[in-house]
Amino acid sequence: MxxxxxxxxxxxxxxxxxxxxxxxxxxxxxxxxxxxxxxxxxxxxxxxxxxxxxxxxxxxxxxxxxxxxxxxxxxxxxxxxxxxxxxxxxxxxxxxxxxxxxxxxxxxxxxxxxxxxxxxxxxxxxxxxxxxxxxxxxxxxxxxxxxxxxxxxxxxxxxxxxxxxxxxxxxxxxxxxxxxxxxxxxLTLSSMLPKINNINMPTRLAIVNRALKYIHKSSHLNMTISELAEVSYCCVRSLEYAFKSILSMTPKQYLIKRRFQLIHSTLKKKSKTSISEVFDSFGVVNQGRFAQDYLNFYDEYPHQTHGKAFCF
Known part of the structure; x- marks a missing residue:
């Protein structure tokens, strides 16, 4: 076990x-x-x-x-x-x-x-x-x-x-x-199943999958929504609708959460890079506001996360 x-x-x-x-x-x-x-x-x-x-x-x-x-x-x-x-x-x-x-x-x-x-x-x-x-x-x-x-x-x-x-x-x-x-x-299939033909992936789901693959492979998060729509082969309006339909959030909200996660992960690593430098590298403009939002999400300030990396 x-x-x-x-x-x-x-x-x-x-x-x-x-x-x-x-x-x-x-x-x-x-x-x-x-x-x-x-x-x-x-x-x-x-x-x-x-x-x-x-x-x-x-x-x-x-x-x-x-x-x-x-x-x-x-x-x-x-x-x-x-x-x-x-x-x-x-x-x-x-x-x-x-x-x-x-x-x-x-x-x-x-x-x-x-x-x-x-x-x-x-x-x-x-x-x-x-x-x-x-x-x-x-x-x-x-x-x-x-x-x-x-x-x-x-x-x-x-x-x-x-x-x-x-x-x-x-x-x-x-x-x-x-x-x-x-x-x-x-796993025994129901005898009442209708005859099923191959169903093409819904357009909205395909758009979101393309967008997420691009986001996860990208080395930066300062991409625009227009850029994200372009790589997803759709217009901005279709991208917004697809994200809300599939993920229950807008592309901008997804990018914000993604940035939170990447910064959190970076701060947990033992490094001589300062918190301010980490924020700058991820394009955080208002660092004080971001620190408060970070606290609301992770129940700790960025410096507390960063400090834990040196406790082990």
Missing amino acids: NKVTFPSVEEHLNGLKLFDMHAMQLSSGKFLCQQRELQLPKLILGDRFISTAVQYHSVLQQDCFYILIPRHNDDISVNGRKVCLNQPLIFTENQEMLVQVPDNYYAFYIIITTDELTKYFNKEDIEQLKNIISQQNFIKNIFTLPENNQKHLCSLIENLLNKSEFLSFQAVLDSQESIIESLCKL
Whole structure:
């Protein structure tokens, strides 16, 4: 059993090696991620708690199924749409996802390779499952009896995480098989699904994805909204509408939060660079006002964040 605590978004991301991922803290307060993870012969399972709201822009890089089972998913959105209640979030290889999770988010997760899952499903079912999953935020009632199957699966995972250290190796293997059996039931597609054709990515989502890729690859944050619209192949008005629709914020608000995160990350590093120089490098004009806004968001002043870097 691996138990870890991540005190920053950056350290949390370092623990998600399967993804090409960017993440940003959305709500104020101190970020904290607590995680337990258990590696078994056929799968990896764990649970994760995150204290603040976070937005993820991710692509799964390996051929596996990464399954999140939120305990309370009222305020979770995927690609700009609210997730249906009692429905797991499933990531497959090369699938681009924009996910927002709320404050005090808690979920179980399972990672299983496609080859391993194919031993329990035939290849045709796996391909159909992948096709459905790629459109999961557009379709309701994907799975058969998701609530009952999900509760049972969560109970099995929680029990194994809590007791694995006290169980024999054979008992752990037996629990693994029970979890896979329950997972297969959860992933059984509903017989009432409509015939589904490939759905092109909505224009607004495509615009936001292009904009975020440009922002994350850029070495500066002094870009204009017009510049961002140009690289997103749309007009400023369409860019504004796309961001509000998918991310519930304007491009300017996103850039401000992004700058907060980058400055916070820079101040946490042990460096002789002064706080004023850090602010200047990120184009902060009113440093006093920014310091107050920083306090409101992170519950500490910039000099307090910077000082912690020299305490270890």
